[in-house]
Amino acid sequence: MNETLTTENGRTVLRMERSLHHQPEKVWRALTEPKELGGWFPAAVELDLRLDGRISFTFPEEQDDTDGNVGVIRAYDPPRLLEYNWGSEILRWELDPTADGCLLKLTAIHDDRPGSASFTAGWIQCLDALDRVLGGSSIPREHYALLHEHFVKAYGLDQGTVLDDGSIHFERQLTAPKEQVWPALADPAFVAEGIERGRLLKSDEPVELTYEWQHGTVTWHLRDGNGGARLQLTQTGPAKQFLDPWHDLIETLARNLATTTAAS
Incomplete structure (x- = not known):
C-alpha cells in the first residue's frame, strides 16, 4: 500500500495504490457492478454506467438521496479509468495492467483535510475487503482506530x-x-x-x-x-x-x- 496526502489548487488530494493479483477486467467489474460493490464499498451504489451518467450512494440508515450522496460520472474508459464525484468529493479509480494482475490507483479529492486520516484508514479497510471479494488473501490490518492514529501522525494532522x-x-x-x-x-x-x-x-x-x-x-x-x-x-x-x-x-x-x- 502507498498513501500520500498533498494540497493542490486549494483542495486536499489523497492518493493510494494497491497491487492486486487480479486482471483489470475482473477488478473493473468490482468497481462498477452494484452487486460486486456491495461486498466492499462503504455505501450501496446505483449508477448509469456512462460518461455523464448519474451515480447515487445510500447508507442503510438513510432513506432519501441528499445532495451529498449523488454525483455524476466524469470520466469513463473501461476497464482502465472511472471518475465520479460523491457530493463535493471526487473519486478517481485507475487500473494499470501488471505481469500478475493490475495496479489499482485511487485519487480522492476533498476539502476536509483534518478528516484525511479517517478517509485513509477507511479506504484501506475497503480495499482489503475488495481484494477478499475478488478471491485474494488480504490479511485484515490493524483496527480502524489504530490505523487512523497512524495516519494522523504520518500526515501531520x-x-x-x-x-x-x-x-x-x-x-x-x-x-x-x-x-x-x-x-x-x-x-x-x-x-x-x-x-x-x-x-x-x-x-x-x-x-x-x-x-x-x-x-x-x-x-x-x-x-x-x-x-x-x-x-x-x-x-x-x-x-x-x-x-x-x-x-x-x-x-x-x-x-x-x-x-x-x-x-x-
Whole structure:
C-alpha cells in the first residue's frame, strides 16, 4: 500500500495504490457492478454506467438521496479509468495492467483535510475487503482506530496553528463519539501546563465548553466527524507558548480513546 496526502489548487488530494493479483477486467467489474460493490464499498451504489451518467450512494440508515450522496460520472474508459464525484468529493479509480494482475490507483479529492486520516484508514479497510471479494488473501490490518492514529501522525494532522492575533487553534479528528470525549474536557484537571482554569463561561454538553484563563478564554467544540468526534480547541490571548502543552494533552487523549475503541 502507498498513501500520500498533498494540497493542490486549494483542495486536499489523497492518493493510494494497491497491487492486486487480479486482471483489470475482473477488478473493473468490482468497481462498477452494484452487486460486486456491495461486498466492499462503504455505501450501496446505483449508477448509469456512462460518461455523464448519474451515480447515487445510500447508507442503510438513510432513506432519501441528499445532495451529498449523488454525483455524476466524469470520466469513463473501461476497464482502465472511472471518475465520479460523491457530493463535493471526487473519486478517481485507475487500473494499470501488471505481469500478475493490475495496479489499482485511487485519487480522492476533498476539502476536509483534518478528516484525511479517517478517509485513509477507511479506504484501506475497503480495499482489503475488495481484494477478499475478488478471491485474494488480504490479511485484515490493524483496527480502524489504530490505523487512523497512524495516519494522523504520518500526515501531520496533530499540529495546531498560531493565529495572527496570537491565539492558537487545534482541529483534531478523534475515534470516539463526542459523548465519550466530553467527560475528559469537562474535568477541571484537563488543562495544559501553565494555564489556570478560571470562571466557567459556557457548558453545553457534549458540544461546547468555554472558560477563562489568565489572559483570555479557552473554548472546546465537539461535533460529529468521520469515525468519531471532531474536536476543536481555540485559546485566545497571547497563547503561542501553550501550543506544545495542548498538543501533548490532546494527543494523550486521542491515543487513549483509540486504544479503548480498538479494544472494545
